Amino acid sequence: MPSPIDERKDEQQSLVFDASVLRYQSNIPIQFIWPDDEKPCPKVHELLVPLIDLGGFLSGDPIASLKASRLVDEACRKHGFFLVVNHGIDAQLLAEAHQYMELFFDLPLSEKQRAQRKLGDHCGYASSFTGRFSSKLPWKETLSFSYSDHVHSSNIVEEYFLNIMGEGFSEFGRVYQEYCKAMSGVSLGIMELLGMSLGAGRGNFREFFQGNDSIMRLNYYPPCQKPDLTLGTGPHCDPTSLTILHQDQVGGLQVFVDGQWHSISPNSEAFVVNIGDTFMALSNGRYKSCLHRAVVNSKRPRKSLAFFLCPSTDKVVTPPKGLVDMEHPRIYPDFKWPSLLEFTQKYYRADMKTLDAFSKWLQQKTTEEA
Numbered sequence: 001m002p003s004p005i006d007e008r009k010d011e012q013q014s015l016v017f018d019a020s021v022l023r024y025q026s027n028i029p030i031q032f033i034w035p036d037d038e039k040p041c042p043k044v045h046e047l048l049v050p051l052i053d054l055g056g057f058l059s060g061d062p063i064a065s066l067k068a069s070r071l072v073d074e075a076c077r078k079h080g081f082f083l084v085v086n087h088g089i090d091a092q093l094l095a096e097a098h099q100y101m102e103l104f105f106d107l108p109l110s111e112k113q114r115a116q117r118k119l120g121d122h123c124g125y126a127s128s129f130t131g132r133f134s135s136k137l138p139w140k141e142t143l144s145f146s147y148s149d150h151v152h153s154s155n156i157v158e159e160y161f162l163n164i165m166g167e168g169f170s171e172f173g174r175v176y177q178e179y180c181k182a183m184s185g186v187s188l189g190i191m192e193l194l195g196m197s198l199g200a201g202r203g204n205f206r207e208f209f210q211g212n213d214s215i216m217r218l219n220y221y222p223p224c225q226k227p228d229l230t231l232g233t234g235p236h237c238d239p240t241s242l243t244i245l246h247q248d249q250v251g252g253l254q255v256f257v258d259g260q261w262h263s264i265s266p267n268s269e270a271f272v273v274n275i276g277d278t279f280m281a282l283s284n285g286r287y288k289s290c291l292h293r294a295v296v297n298s299k300r301p302r303k304s305l306a307f308f309l310c311p312s313t314d315k316v317v318t319p320p321k322g323l324v325d326m327e328h329p330r331i332y333p334d335f336k337w338p339s340l341l342e343f344t345q346k347y348y349r350a351d352m353k354t355l356d357a358f359s360k361w362l363q364q365k366t367t368e369e370a
């Protein structure tokens, strides 16, 4: 299979996504113009997503638990998106996570490039994906870094900022270390809920994701003079297990349901949660990992914080026995998360068929190695 990285053309190397320069141009570079059938639609309807009271569920309130489990089950069988409120995340921490993101993306490009993401790597700073793809480029900048829930990696985020950006960034490290730890905690609570709603036992997935090796991404979408021609994040399903997203008040997240794009409006009190491909495999296909994207606008920058829960690198992704029977045979092969990550970083640009393409790739690789 050709690597998407090979798609890179020579002229790409000179293309730089620097919003502070691009904003003075009346047009946008052609690499950012998406095909007509993928361009943003002028009007979209709001997606009806349930509001889940996580606190009520976690405190053991039987009525709140039953309600939460039913609502989550319905949403995850249909599209995999829901909102959680009463999640226990400190408002001050959330505000700081947004503030420090603004501070980082306001730095001059050369400063941000100290954290430059290397080809084939999933961590670091990326100004669009100019070095990786030659067309359908996203109108955004990102900073991604690893988080680990292992006891011996309790400072991994702080160390990342210190090593890559230097002493002056220790406060960034502190804020995002704390934020990731809090997100990991919320994810484990949601895993209890998913275990219950799938009838797989409350502790099953919680235990599976203890010691997770996850990814945190800060998304920054500068204003764009031609927002109707481009996308901030192209349509994709998350290859990871569960995404916990906090978007600012600008709006731009869209989900593809029943053949149409729908928006999910900002709600500062809530996290947007969605099922990723790895959890779809864990649930033996019962819960959906759904196509989503982000649109941009011409007036205001937009920010979102995305925590991608991933299993510990040594865990085998296999559905619990209770989710496999004659009526529900296995859909996806066993795999470990680092293989799927490698597949999406080196060989395949994530879309709505990632898991099927990955399954075929894995089977082919196993046959070749036998």
Ligand SMILES: O=C(O)CCC(=O)C(=O)O
Binding pocket: 217, 219, 233, 238, 245, 247, 252, 253, 254, 292, 293, 294, 303, 304, 306
């Ligand atoms: O910014 C958003 O609303 C969506 C971000 C997203 O889909 C991603 O980072 O994978």
